[in-house]
Amino acid sequence: MSRKYGHYCALATALDVVGERWTLLVVRELLGGPLRFGQLKNELPGIPGSLLSARLQGLMAYGVVEQLDGHTYGLTPLGYGLTPALGELARWGLHFIEEQRPDDAFHPRWIQLALHSMFRPGNGESDGPAVYEFRVEGYIFHLIVEGKTLRSVDGPAGDPDLLVKTDAYTLVRIASGRLRPAEALDSGLVKIMGEREEFDRCVSLFMEAGDTPIPYVGPDGHRRRAAVTKET
């Protein structure tokens, strides 16, 4: 049995279930739909196979993940219930995304989660559903905005209102408030196919106009200790 906190507290209980290392990242992967063990392992660079196995067993025991036919694992409704929590955590994590893209592993699917976490339903009134196709480093998906709901679907859209082509690093710089969307467009870091007006509307769905939605906490801002500290 895994380590528990032994606090009669909703947060501590949640962490008893999904607080261990790698667990929430496993859930992150499955948010996009069921996956096989191998795919899961491929999209979680660094995880030992044995640990992934253990996590899946644990999550199944809690009813968060279920094993479907043919060695595929998917979230139960309970597991999908973690979506808002993961969204808020991801949104907060944008404060700390590194300025320079490090040699970290990356999968374009990550940014779908980030986009979801920044979605502000209510900004940008749209009558019918709006469809935006994204092409990020070879990966294609599209967002469907309908009223107050946002869905992201893998693959190209049939007839998108806008097509956006860019790279992950640029998206991160925009999301963390270090690059304004208009600048990204003018400098060619973001290329669009469609009306400029539609681009602005798309942007307004995720961030307030002229404002940095997620102020970035730089590497020096990380150190709040006033005086000199031992650097070992």
Place this chain on the structure above:
Amino acid sequence: MSRKYGHYCALATALDVVGERWTLLVVRELLGGPLRFGQLKNELPGIPGSLLSARLQGLMAYGVVEQLDGHTYGLTPLGYGLTPALGELARWGLHFIEEQRPDDAFHPRWIQLALHSMFRPGNGESDGPAVYEFRVEGYIFHLIVEGKTLRSVDGPAGDPDLLVKTDAYTLVRIASGRLRPAEALDSGLVKIMGEREEFDRCVSLFMEAGDTPIPYVGPDGHRRRAAVTKET
């Protein structure tokens, strides 16, 4: 340097900062305001002093916690930014809160977080601010509902619209959908001072009428494995 996932992903980055054991519980304690090391240790039953020290150092290095005058620690604005994430996690954790109150440690302050996580702004229209005082197992605090915001303050209220007296276990049973508020009131598990109508209004701020907001996942629901599994 703590272990990092090495994923260029907002969620993984957040977990790099607050994903280690005990870290989010330290933040939970500080959400109510700055605390001294000793208080913090007392309200986190089970944490080793050395680990609390390490966590505080780490959080300070990231700018999430800052040391105030006289050995007191408080959240920075960045730290308070974790509020929605902790709220969503706590809300999800309500699915797993044990049916029987175990011998777990408990502090009434925990339930303030749970109440926050269940708050549904927009339910129950109130013109002026509504003030509800809670007395839970000797601990007194009051909620101030004003429009779409909810604040909870330690200590008694001056002139509350309603006074609620109950125990933690009953609150958990209500929150996890196993006990309806009206039943709790009728059976005397919850005692109120004020109008019954005001009680209903208070309830409607946190849960939909006649509906279980957080379906409980019982100990048997935890096992989704169809067949018999080895029990060691």
Place this chain on the structure above:
DNA sequence: CTGCATCCGCCTCGATACTG
């Protein structure tokens, strides 16, 4: 080749004792 169990070195964690 995929899915997962096993083994081992290392680092984190948990408990206690110790210092300013």
Place this chain on the structure above:
DNA sequence: CAGTATCGAGGCGGATGCAG
């Protein structure tokens, strides 16, 4: 009271092995 030092136990990371 605030925080540090020490040490055993156990979770984690990486490599290997085996069954379907």
